[in-house]
Amino acid sequence: xxxxxxxxxxSDFRELSRLSGxxxxxxxxxxxxxxxxxxxxxxxAWFAVWxxxxxxxxxxxxxxxxxxxxxCHPDVSPKxxxxxESKNAxxxxxxxxxxxxxxxxxxxxxYFPGFPSDTPRQxxxxxxxxxxxxxxxxxxxxxxxxxxxxxxxxxxDKDAPRIIVEMTKDxxxxxxxxxxxxxxxxxxxxDTLQELKEPLPVEIMGLAFQDKSEPRGTxxxxxxxxxxxxIVKLIPPPPSSSPD
Numbered sequence: 001x002x003x004x005x006x007x008x009x010x011s012d013f014r015e016l017s018r019l020s021g022x023x024x025x026x027x028x029x030x031x032x033x034x035x036x037x038x039x040x041x042x043x044x045a046w047f048a049v050w051x052x053x054x055x056x057x058x059x060x061x062x063x064x065x066x067x068x069x070x071x072c073h074p075d076v077s078p079k080x081x082x083x084x085e086s087k088n089a090x091x092x093x094x095x096x097x098x099x100x101x102x103x104x105x106x107x108x109x110x111y112f113p114g115f116p117s118d119t120p121r122q123x124x125x126x127x128x129x130x131x132x133x134x135x136x137x138x139x140x141x142x143x144x145x146x147x148x149x150x151x152x153x154x155x156x157d158k159d160a161p162r163i164i165v166e167m168t169k170d171x172x173x174x175x176x177x178x179x180x181x182x183x184x185x186x187x188x189x190x191d192t193l194q195e196l197k198e199p200l201p202v203e204i205m206g207l208a209f210q211d212k213s214e215p216r217g218t219x220x221x222x223x224x225x226x227x228x229x230x231i232v233k234l235i236p237p238p239p240s241s242s243p244d
Contacts, residue, residue, distance in 0.1 A: 068189055069175035072146035081145055082212055086121045087228050088168055089207065096130035096205055101154040104129075104163050107225050110210050124208045129227060133235065135199035137162055138218060139182065143191045148175055150232055151217050156199045161222035164211070165204055168229045181234040193218070201237050206230025 081087075110124055137158070138151040148167035153160035167175050179189045187194055195218070206227030213224060 068141055069179050070169065070172035072141060072169065074146045075144045082117050083119060083209075084117075084145075086119065086125070087166075087209055087211075088170070089121060089229070090170065091205065091207060091229055091231065092128055094128055096128040099129045099131055101131060101134045101152055101163055104131075104208075104225050104227075105154075105161055105223050107208075107223070109224055113213050115212075121207075121209075125210065126207075128205070128207055131204040131227070133238070134202055134204060135160075136196060136202045136232070136234075137199050137220065138193055138195045139187065139189055140193040141189060141191045142166075147228075148178070148189065148232075149217065150202075151221060152202060152204065153199070153220070158199070159220070162218070162220045163223045164217055164221055164226045164228070165206060165230045165232060166226060166228040167232060170229065171231055174231045174233075178232055178234070185234075201235050203233050203235045204230055 107124070110122075111119065131152075134152040134154065135156050136150055137153055137160075140149050141147070142149050146169055150165045150167070151162040152165055153162045167178070169175075182189055182200075185200060187196060204227055206229060209226045209228040210224050211226055211228075
């Protein structure tokens with residue numbers, strides 16, 4: 001499980017109390033209005049307002065959880081994690097190579113199965129890649145290392161093959177920004193895998209990294225190659241084509 005500090009729990013309690021007080025006030029005003037009128041339509045209108053307000057409050061609460069981005073404590077020791085030193089390399093300040101998810105899915109594995117955990121980065125893993133547009137299909141926080149795990153595909157098809165992209169804790173502000181962006185879309189980033197009903201367009205910058213062969217994420221993940229570490233941002237959807 002993810003461990004939170006006393007300060008984080010206190011913050012959560014205050015936020016929950018605030019939301020509870022707001023909801024109680026809404027309920028009280030609704031009942032008062034309902035008692036003043038026998039109209040069935042007034043009840044329907046009050047209920048609709050309550051549902052809309054509740055949705056807005058829940059979205060706001062999802063956006064106000066910065067500890068998942070910056071203060072999550074890993075469940076295991078770094079020494080127990082596969083290729084910990086290699087996968088937590090900083091993103092270099094060099095010109096990135098342009099690529100696509102489709103390209104990455106075609107990359108041949110660099111290491112044979114069973115390669116050791118202390119294998120250093122080499123060859124392709126030393127290169128920085130930029131994906132101008134991909135589609136975010138799923139997201140969650142890995143409770144073992146606190147990385148943001150994101151599954152992305154080349155297109156919006158829910159059955160499209162995916163790769164994994166990971167944002168490490170080193171990129172706190174970028175993780176906060178992505179968390180808040182997703183909250184506006186009704187997606188809460190936590191340690192439960194969130195499969196997006198409607199994939200969202202994203203831009204990615206990250207180092208190539210080959211993980212070990214094991215079940216990773218959903219069954220749509222179709223490559224050992226990842227972009228890890230990486231920075232991911234939501235971008236505007238592509239313009240819809242207008243008929244001639």
